[in-house]
Every structure is written in structure tokens, then in C-alpha cells.
Amino acid sequence: MSRNFRNSRPTAPETASTSPPSETWLFAQEILGKPIPNPFAAQAEARAKRAKLEWLAEISTEHERELKNLLSAEAEARRKRKQLEWLATISTEHERKLRNILAAEAETRAAQKRHERFYESYSARLAEWAEVDHPRQPKGTSDGGQWVAKGGGGGSSGGPGHSGTSREPNGVGHRSATPDMLDLAHAWWQTNNLLQQSRRDLETLPARIASEQAKLGSRDGHSNVHAQNLATAQRDLEHAKALVPQLEKQLHELAQQYHDSGYDEVPYSTWTPGETLVGGKGIEDVGLAVAMGGSPAGLKPTGIEFDIALAATSVFQLGRAALRKAATAAPKSVASEPAALKPYGGAGGGHHVPAKKAFEGAAGYNAKDALAIPRDELSRLGVVHSTVTGAQQTLYREFAKRGQQLTWDAVERIETEALVRGGLNSDVARATVKQAIDALKRTGIPGPTRIPWGN
């Protein structure tokens, strides 16, 4: 069965239902050549019905009673809702109940919006559609209603297998991308990135594990850090071993589904926020275009495109956790450029990297000339300054408790961790701190002079 029809719905007209129809059902109706219910008509009908009742209530006691009952029911519903909202502030049970209601309401609103968008797009397509260019099999035949080749009478080369998903059975012409196609392509793209990352993990983690094991035995005073790193690397390796075969299977299934749905030759292109046109045909190019289209300069995921991928829940075997990892792992190869650093005394101000107090009194150190991440850059990268500073204070204080001298390595580790806690990508944080420390070293500063917040 085609995936477009997977969400089986009742055969009764969906307009009779109180919830808006799903996009899948609407798409199926269009493919089958059935009319798409007008989402605005139901609202208009309800408004007209109410206006009529209010008018009749002025002249008819029966309708006056009906209106009173209706108003009373509405008032009661509002009162109950207010009561629930109040109870939700003091009772977890009512809070849960309210949350469920809000979620259901939000879903209904979203479904209604999707219905409206689909209807508008459908109407526009209908306006452009010339029926004479797209003949169908006559009603009453075994393939009644299906499209046939122009000039033919049932000799479609597309065959019945294509009719459920393609408006143009020969796969030629101007068929456009559907949300379903973009979901599939994006899911493939995310899955592929996670697969590549997991394969890299399989290659690199054994060496890292060996290195951490060696450091753990060296008694260099950071045994707890090495133990943590070792445990993390071992866990990641096990995770990658389990994940790779599952991802390969999922990738294959997505590609197959894309192919079976007839999307291979459907082009899609879009503009990135950096105004680069991306796109093409085939699951890889289309998946990349969907991802890039939602990313600033295509360098990091926005989370928006990830939600798009998650929308295709029915195709995922691995669930959200695995794809979340994909969303964060994917941009690693391009995201390791450091943040833009400028002398603090410039126009930007911002966050000193490393903390200026660590170099107070050091020959050649000047806090105004020292490098900082300017405010604008912090904002661009989505870094919360207050959290970074809080993390610096916490980590330096913890370090001070050890009674050891502060070294370049310790500064690098603490500053990197603080930036990551503030929301910076870990690769960017590492590259940024390294660059800032290298700059300090180049000015001849021998090392930190004191532990910030250390006393």
C-alpha cells in the first residue's frame, strides 16, 4: 500500500468530523480526483447559523430558548476552563489535564491551518490545471478516474503502480515536490549524517579510548576527568556499533520509499538564508536543500528543519533520540571555525576569552586589548553570556579547591566548557578558546597569574 494512504481514515466525509482532516487524507483525495473540503466554508457556515439563530431568537420564543441554552452552555464551559486554569496552578493533576487540553487545541488549530494551506495551494493548482491536457480513464472502467497518456484511452505507460502517487503517470512534465517528499528526503539526509558520524566514531574512538586509558594511569592530577572521558568514549563506541546497522537499514528503506513514491525525478530547490540556491533531483540533493534552506548560511542546524524531519514519524525506526544526535552531529565538519574574536576595547565589548582576571598583573596583558567575543557575535551564535560567566565562576572555583596552579591547559578546558554551557557548539568553542590562548601566548604572556574567583 502506498504510504500516502497509511493513515486509514473513515470513509465518511471528513467534513462531518469536528477535527480537521489530515494532510495525508487531503492529499489522497486530490490524487483520487475527489473534491477537497473547503476549510473556510465550515467556519462561515457556523457563523451564519449563529447569526440566524440570534435573529430568530428576537421573534421566536423557541429559538430564544435555544439561544439561551447555547449561551448558558458557553458560559459554563468558560467557567469550567477558568476553574481548571486556576486549579492547574496549585495541582499537578489539573495541570496535566489542562496541558492535555491545550495540546489537543493546539493540534486542532495546527491541523486547521494545514487544511487551509493545502486548500489554498490546491485551489491555485486547480486554477492552472487544464483538464484537456490530462485525460483520465472513463468512469465505470477498472481504472476509472486514473490519468492516462494524452491522446490515449487507457494505454498509460505509468501503469497502475504509479497512479496512487503521481499526477502525471509518465513521470514527465512539471510535477512539484510535496511535503511528503521533503519529509522523506530530509529524514534520509539526517539519517545519513548520523550514519557518517557513527562510522567516524567507529574509526576514531578506539584510539581515543587507548589515549584516555594511558592518561588515567599517568597520575597527572586529572584522573577524574580522564575517567569521565574514557567512560564517555566507551559508551559512544558501543552506541555507534549498535547504531550503524540500524541506520544503514533505515537509510535503505527511506531511499526505497522515495523511489517507490516516484520522487526520484521530481526537482526541488530553495534559497538558503545566505541567499544561495540549493537543490536538485534525488533524495540526497533534495534532503540537503531542505536542511540548508532552514539553516543560517547552512552552517548549523536551526531545529526547525529537524522538526520537519520528525514530521515523517511513520518512516523512522530509530526514533527521535537518534535523529537529534544526527541534527547536532551533522554540521561538525563545517562548524569548527572559531567565533569572531575582537579586542575587548573595540566597539563590541562582549565576553573575554579567557577571563581577564586570570592574567591580572601578567607582563604584556591589557584587558582592553585582550580578545573577546563581541556582543553581536555572542548573539549570532546563540550564546547566553550570563550562563557562560556563571559556568566560568563555578568551574574556576572548583579548580581552586584542588590547590593546584592554574595552567594553560586548565584554562583552555574551563573556558571551553563554559562556552559550551552557554550554548556554543563544542567544536566552535574549542577552536575559539584555542585561538584566544594562542594570541595571548604570542604576546609573550607566560601563563595565568591567578585563579579567577579563586579566593
Place this chain on the structure above:
Amino acid sequence: MTPEIEEFAKTLIEWVRDASIQSNDMVLRPTVDAPVAKRWRLAARDGTSTTFASVVIPDIVDNTIFYLLQAIDEGLLRMSFTSSNGKVVDLTTQGHSELSGWYMGSGGWRELYSKERFVDDCADLK
């Protein structure tokens, strides 16, 4: 208004009020990965307007105070404090440019002195 007070007003608005609003606006972006951003998204998704507000109020207050202290730390706002014993301290020099960290860090001023709710986003770093 004297030119000095006017300069103070401008500095306060630019480096405290505006900086805090800009920072809080940034936290609303769906791409921001910091703990406070995740907390707000969760509150917006799962809570009522009241519960959402109860989550963001202390965060916004803390962020604003952070920018005030940051401006003092960086010497943009040179301020002094007269203690109850009459001693006057220069907050920038005698605060060692560490006031904002003492405020936001784990085990810092909020934990020590506040009677109202706050979220310590660095508690697990200890």
C-alpha cells in the same frame, strides 16, 4: 539633568536594559541550545501562560542584574557602594571584575541570599 547623569542614563540603558532585552530575545530563538532556552521552550510548549511566566520571570530578572554587574565589572558603569558601617567601596576595583560571576555561578549570591526561586544552570559543574 547634568551631563554626568545623562551619561549614566545612556550607559545604563545601553549596557544593562538594552543588552538584557537583546539577550532575552535571543533566548527565544529556537536554535539556542543553552539551558535557559531549553527551559523556556519546554515551559512554552507544556505550560499555561501563567506557568510560562513563572519560569521566565526569575530568569529575566537574573539576566538583567547580570548585565548590570557585568557593566560594573567591565568598568562601563563606575559605581561605589556605601556599606552599613559607612565604608565606601569601588565596585569595579574592589569587586575584582568578578561580581557578575558571583551572582550567576553555582553557590553564588542567589543561592546564598535569595528567598525567591531561581534556576542554577551550572549546578552539575561542581
